[in-house]
Amino acid sequence: MTNSQADARSDPQADDAGAMLRETADRLLADRLTPQIRARGAAGEWPGDLWAALDELGLPAAILPEAAGGFGVPVADALSLLTVAGRHALPLPLADTMLAGLALARAGIAIPPGPLAVAQGSEVRLDAAGRATGQAWGVSFGRHARAVVVLADGPDGPVLVALPRDALAIEPGLDIAGDPCDAVRVEAVPAPSAPAPFGAAELRAAGAATRALMMAGALDAVSAMTVGYANERRQFGRAIGQFQAVQQSLAVLAGQAASAAVAAGLAAEAVAAWAGASGPGLLPAVAAAKVRTGEAAGQGTAIAHQVHGAIGFTQEHRLHRYTGRLRAWRDAFGREAEWAQVLGRHLIAAGPDGLWPAITAA
Amino acid sequence: MSQFTMSQFAFPPPPPSPAADAFRAEIRDFLAAEVEHRPALDRAQSWNGLDPAFSRKLGARGWLGLTWPKRYGGQERSGLERYVLLEELLAAGAPVGAHWIAERQSGPSLLRYGTEAQKAAILPRIAAGECFFCIGMSEPDSGSDLASVRTRAEREGDGWRVNGTKLWTTNATHCHLMILFCRTGPLDREHRHAGTSQFLVDLTLPGITIRPVRNLVGEHHFNEVVFEDVRLPGDALLGREGEGWAQVTGELAYERSGPERFLSSFRLLVELVRVLRPAADARAEIALGRLGAEIITLRRMSRSVAGLLQAGADPALEAAMVKDLGALVEQAIPEIARDLVADGPPTPQARAFAEVLAYTTLHAPSFSLRGGTREILRGIIARGLGLR
Numbered sequence: 001m002t003n004s005q006a007d008a009r010s011d012p013q014a015d016d017a018g019a020m021l022r023e024t025a026d027r028l029l030a031d032r033l034t035p036q037i038r039a040r041g042a043a044g045e046w047p048g049d050l051w052a053a054l055d056e057l058g059l060p061a062a063i064l065p066e067a068a069g070g071f072g073v074p075v076a077d078a079l080s081l082l083t084v085a086g087r088h089a090l091p092l093p094l095a096d097t098m099l100a101g102l103a104l105a106r107a108g109i110a111i112p113p114g115p116l117a118v119a120q121g122s123e124v125r126l127d128a129a130g131r132a133t134g135q136a137w138g139v140s141f142g143r144h145a146r147a148v149v150v151l152a153d154g155p156d157g158p159v160l161v162a163l164p165r166d167a168l169a170i171e172p173g174l175d176i177a178g179d180p181c182d183a184v185r186v187e188a189v190p191a192p193s194a195p196a197p198f199g200a201a202e203l204r205a206a207g208a209a210t211r212a213l214m215m216a217g218a219l220d221a222v223s224a225m226t227v228g229y230a231n232e233r234r235q236f237g238r239a240i241g242q243f244q245a246v247q248q249s250l251a252v253l254a255g256q257a258a259s260a261a262v263a264a265g266l267a268a269e270a271v272a273a274w275a276g277a278s279g280p281g282l283l284p285a286v287a288a289a290k291v292r293t294g295e296a297a298g299q300g301t302a303i304a305h306q307v308h309g310a311i312g313f314t315q316e317h318r319l320h321r322y323t324g325r326l327r328a329w330r331d332a333f334g335r336e337a338e339w340a341q342v343l344g345r346h347l348i349a350a351g352p353d354g355l356w357p358a359i360t361a362a
Numbered sequence: 363m364s365q366f367t368m369s370q371f372a373f374p375p376p377p378p379s380p381a382a383d384a385f386r387a388e389i390r391d392f393l394a395a396e397v398e399h400r401p402a403l404d405r406a407q408s409w410n411g412l413d414p415a416f417s418r419k420l421g422a423r424g425w426l427g428l429t430w431p432k433r434y435g436g437q438e439r440s441g442l443e444r445y446v447l448l449e450e451l452l453a454a455g456a457p458v459g460a461h462w463i464a465e466r467q468s469g470p471s472l473l474r475y476g477t478e479a480q481k482a483a484i485l486p487r488i489a490a491g492e493c494f495f496c497i498g499m500s501e502p503d504s505g506s507d508l509a510s511v512r513t514r515a516e517r518e519g520d521g522w523r524v525n526g527t528k529l530w531t532t533n534a535t536h537c538h539l540m541i542l543f544c545r546t547g548p549l550d551r552e553h554r555h556a557g558t559s560q561f562l563v564d565l566t567l568p569g570i571t572i573r574p575v576r577n578l579v580g581e582h583h584f585n586e587v588v589f590e591d592v593r594l595p596g597d598a599l600l601g602r603e604g605e606g607w608a609q610v611t612g613e614l615a616y617e618r619s620g621p622e623r624f625l626s627s628f629r630l631l632v633e634l635v636r637v638l639r640p641a642a643d644a645r646a647e648i649a650l651g652r653l654g655a656e657i658i659t660l661r662r663m664s665r666s667v668a669g670l671l672q673a674g675a676d677p678a679l680e681a682a683m684v685k686d687l688g689a690l691v692e693q694a695i696p697e698i699a700r701d702l703v704a705d706g707p708p709t710p711q712a713r714a715f716a717e718v719l720a721y722t723t724l725h726a727p728s729f730s731l732r733g734g735t736r737e738i739l740r741g742i743i744a745r746g747l748g749l750r
């Protein structure tokens with residue numbers, strides 16, 4: 001697949017690589033992400049067989065350049081896989097494995113096989129002998145990752161480090177959806193590293209972009225399932241979707257889902273440009289996307305639960321798998337206020353005459 | 363499954379347009395010379411601001427009807443270039459109100475449904491900024507329920523005789539022509555949309571009385587337009603008799619998705635940044651960032667619809683969504699702006715901010731009424747979702 005991203009955008013037919021990836025992933029997850037697997041994951045077990053199936057299709061590596069083991073799919077197309085992950089409320093670290101691979105490839109560090117993690121925050125130092133000491137937190141699926149990617153202080157400046165799993169002390173934790181989200185400690189651990197090709201703020205923004213994409217996918221699913229439910233559930237002798245109050249809420253939900261999808265597309269393009277070390281950088285597009293998708297997740301989640309009534313408040317019903325992860329992804333790599341402040345500062349600094357140009361540049 | 367978009371609504375990424383990017387610089391130069399010196403309050407009027415001389419200036423540059431065929435005074439440029447022109451004009455607060463309706467929807471309707479003679483006679487005048495249009499849809503008893511209009515045109519000889527009353531007709535006193543939507547056949551309760559037609563009405567015809575209706579600020583934009591035995595020539599019919607409903611709804615994707623649907627309050631945001639900038643605190647930054655995120659996202663949605671229109675698609679649902687979301691942001695801006703700025707000494711900047719805040723606050727209720735109310739838009743979206 002050689003067509004550039006610009007080609008893929010101007011000609012919908014040329015979006016083949018992305019569409020193929022998404023369909024492959026969608027089919028696989030529809031078949032294999034069974035209630036049993038989810039239950040095992042929720043009980044703390046690693047669903048290794050499902051991960052192996054994803055891996056076999058090359059999905060976690062799809063984002064990588066060919067030289068690093070990928071198949072040269074445009075980065076924005078590969079990222080669109082994350083909307084599928086969101087649509088299935090995927091309880092696996094696909095996003096962080098993709099992002100870690102992308103970051104390690106850019107730094108020229110060998111990519112360990114298997115699931116990877118990117119720390120949302122860290123305080124790690126690397127000594128002159130290449131040994132890492134410190135802690136990292138907000139590490140999704142950290143206990144299952146083969147390596148945790150962090151930005152650390154090296155002897156000669158910032159370095160990207162892949163903390164190897166065997167040397168990590170893990171403090172297990174869970175995010176609000178019940179997925180693993182751990183803290184890790186290292187003490188004088190030899191770790192592969194390289195001078196950081198980007199700063200910690202960029203890595204955090206790229207992480208935020210992955211969550212924006214997953215939120216967009218999850219909101220799409222939530223909107224569709226809520227409309228479906230409203231058409232099925234009957235009260236007062238008719239489907240509740242025939243009541244205008246319910247219709248108006250569903251229209252708002254669909255608007256929020258559409259808005260999240262558009263914002264996520266903006267983030268994907270920014271990450272693609274960043275991965276190719278071109279373009280205006282991750283800001284302000286990613287900041288805007290994380291704010292917008294996070295707000296959409298908040299509004300969308302509330303409406304979906306309202307329309308589903310009590311059944312949607314049960315463990316058995318699938319709704320909470322999506323709304324729980326929407327809440328978790330909303331929080332991960334910076335909440336709305338954090339990114340709104342980043343974006344707001346950027347816009348205010350642009351000044352009254354620079355405000356509009358700053359918006360059109362995003 | 364499309365790229366990042368919904369299973370139910372499609373907002374594909376706007377196609378890249380290098381020509382539009384180059385055009386943007388040219389437009390910004392023009393606006394720096396023509397608009398930047400205007401007072402903040404004038405610029406805040408956005409597409410309500412009337413300045414026929416400015417409209418003619420745009421016409422002289424070929425900037426009205428940019429996409430239309432050259433033989434009708436257009437430039438045959440792309441829809442995305444036109445989009446850039448519109449958003450730059452609005453963001454700068456240029457007084458575009460005189461020609462706005464004619465350029466946005468009347469001209470395109472003529473292009474689509476007009477006879478060759480109608481097109482040749484009218485389009486070049488719109489493109490020159492010399493012919494302005496108003497919309498004759500609403501009536502005293504027909505607002506959201508447009509199909510219930512009672513204004514009626516009866517055949518008489520080879521022409522028509524019109525009786526009835528239109529209301530809320532923006533700028534009628536400044537316009538040359540109206541596109542009138544009215545009944546030409548009997549009301550059939552089973553098929554309420556049948557029996558309606560559209561006409562090109564010369565507003566100087568005998569029997570037409572235009573009375574101003576002042577808005578809550580005291581401005582005169584609205585009008586009541588009364589038709590008493592007005593005789594229209596046969597060639598005043600636009601499109602086909604009885605097809606009025608399909609024609610009128612065809613206009614709506616153009617009417618609802620443009621940048622004016624999320625930029626009506628933009629000048630207030632500019633004035634807000636002006637007063638905040640010397641000492642913006644975290645609260646101000648966060649509030650600005652949230653609004654910025656909305657605007658950046660809406661702009662992309664709106665450009666996506668422009669791309670779809672250019673590709674010949676019918677994004678009526680997406681357009682309804684842009685307008686619904688856009689009005690929310692336009693109405694949030696004054697609410698948030700007033701909260702971020704405390705009172706203080708009346709510096710020129712503070713005074714400009716206060717004027718623009720008052721103007722925008724008082725006009726904000728109309729943003730979710732004009733062009734289809736919030737509830738009606740959400741009903742359209744719900745139908746698109748497969749409800750009802």
Ligand SMILES: Cc1cc2nc3c(=O)[nH]c(=O)nc-3n(C[C@H](O)[C@H](O)[C@H](O)COP(=O)(O)OP(=O)(O)OC[C@H]3O[C@@H](n4cnc5c(N)ncnc54)[C@H](O)[C@@H]3O)c2cc1C
Nearest residue numbers: 497498499500505506530531532728731732733735737738
């Ligand atoms: C600034 C401005 C400029 C305008 N310019 C023009 C113009 O140039 N030409 C023109 O023809 N018209 C114009 N209009 C009129 C505009 O199109 C109407 O205001 C609009 O269609 C709503 O009609 P209405 O005001 O009669 O309200 P109504 O239709 O009476 O609605 C009142 C309220 O009831 C709600 N409602 C109505 N029906 C339903 C329903 N089925 N379900 C749920 N809620 C419902 C509405 O959403 C609204 O909240 C303009 C309006 C404004 C505010």
